[in-house]
Every structure is written in structure tokens, then in C-alpha cells.
Amino acid sequence: MKTEVKNHLWPLLAIFLLTVIIWLFKKVLWFDFVYLFSGFLFGIFFLDIDHLIYWFYIKPELEESRLAQIAWKKGDYKSLLKLLEATKNGHINLIFHHYFFQIVLTLISFFVFTSSSGIFSKAFLLALNLHLLIDEIKDFYQNPEHLRLWLFARENKQLALASLKYYLYVFIVLNLIFTLLLISSK
Numbered sequence: 001m002k003t004e005v006k007n008h009l010w011p012l013l014a015i016f017l018l019t020v021i022i023w024l025f026k027k028v029l030w031f032d033f034v035y036l037f038s039g040f041l042f043g044i045f046f047l048d049i050d051h052l053i054y055w056f057y058i059k060p061e062l063e064e065s066r067l068a069q070i071a072w073k074k075g076d077y078k079s080l081l082k083l084l085e086a087t088k089n090g091h092i093n094l095i096f097h098h099y100f101f102q103i104v105l106t107l108i109s110f111f112v113f114t115s116s117s118g119i120f121s122k123a124f125l126l127a128l129n130l131h132l133l134i135d136e137i138k139d140f141y142q143n144p145e146h147l148r149l150w151l152f153a154r155e156n157k158q159l160a161l162a163s164l165k166y167y168l169y170v171f172i173v174l175n176l177i178f179t180l181l182l183i184s185s186k
Helices: 002-026 030-046 049-058 063-074 077-090 099-115 119-142 144-151 161-183
Strands: none
Touching: 002 030, 002 119, 002 161, 030 119, 049 063, 063 077, 099 119, 099 161, 119 144, 119 161, 144 161
């Protein structure tokens, strides 16, 4: 789980530090830094709720789901994280880890980044977008077939493996645009 956390935190930390440095020169108010940090912190882990939904509602009959429910009731979150690390690759049919959710999230993000002044909401949405993109890139390099399997779950027609990299390029560019919009919002 440590590598999973590092994979998500390092890029976000880099964006946070770059934003803080630029905002310090712009003399942004101190509470905007708190909103930025809070939005990033909540957003980077929010999509992992998907796995809880999988265990508790989508596939509660599985043995791993039973173990997750026991750990949850006991408040043993360390065991829950270990179980997540061991079983997450088998979670294919997730709600938030799906191309349709990513497209909806992108549309919402464009709306918020271009029409809102709320730093928390922008940071939260950027962290959500970045989390999903990091998961996709990691899977693309490890096992593109697995990426295609969970990204296009519940779909009869799936994107060709050769086209996955272009799909990722589009969302890399969009994340860069969202990052620039966040930095320049103050």
C-alpha cells in the first residue's frame, strides 16, 4: 500500500508545492492554502471509496467482502488497507474507475475550473482527475489489457489496445490544463 500512496501523493505534492510557490509571490490569503491542501487531501483518496462500494454493495457475497466488512466493523483500517492492496486488481466493475465517470468528471471539472472561484472544489476535482489518471497510467504500463478491462467494464465494445495510449494522452493534457487553471485562479 505504501507504493500506492506514493504513486498518488508525489505528483500531487509537486503540484501543491508549485502552486504554493507561485501563490506566495501573488500574496494569496492564508486560508486559500488551507483550502488547497484540504481539497487535495480529500480528493486524492476519495476514489478509493469505490472499493468499499464494491465490497459492501456490488459483491457482498465474496470472501474478501466478508473480511472487509469484519475489519470495517472492528475499526481495523490497517487490515482493510492490506486487504485492498491484495485484492484491488480483481475489482473490475467499479463505479468511479470507469471511462464514463471520467468523462462526466472532466465535464464537471471544466465547468468548475472556468466558472467557480472556490479553491477547495478545484483542488478536490484536480485530485480526483489525477488519481484516476495515475491508476490508468500505472495499469497501462503494467498490463494494458487489465486497464481496458476495468476502464470499459460493462461495455460491449471496448477501445482497442493500440488506442489506449491516445486516450491517456487526452487526459494527461486535460489534467495539465486543470493544473494551470488552478494555479492561475489566484
